[in-house]
Amino acid sequence: MATTRRGTECQRPAIRGKKRCNLHGGKSTGAKGNRNAWKHGRYAAETRALERELRSILADNLAGLEGLNP
Template identity: 60%
Template structure:
């Protein structure tokens, strides 16, 4: 029979048992016992991604409300007011 200390799977399992736990409250009211990720929560209660990155270009839909478009619209409105003021 092989000694347990020679088994490479034993060290991985031991490391998993020693990992910090998530601690989020489950629906039963007890703390979650899943291993925590670096952010302190498990994959089900926070996972590796806390949300979209800042300036996420993947979430860009059309640009109708972008800062440059809104600035251009404000400039056009200001020019229209000037033209209307000159005609009156």
């Protein structure tokens, strides 16, 4: 059980279907992830394409460097 500042148990009733009251974790803890960051998809496709391009360049460079090691 949840305790108060005095160390006694919380006297509030649990939310229906939950084991705790809304002050001690009965309600939802929030959405998963930051949905406000994706207001539109204007930059998402461009960013993903740039990331793919950079990853391929990096992979090519790493492959070239591995060939230089004796």
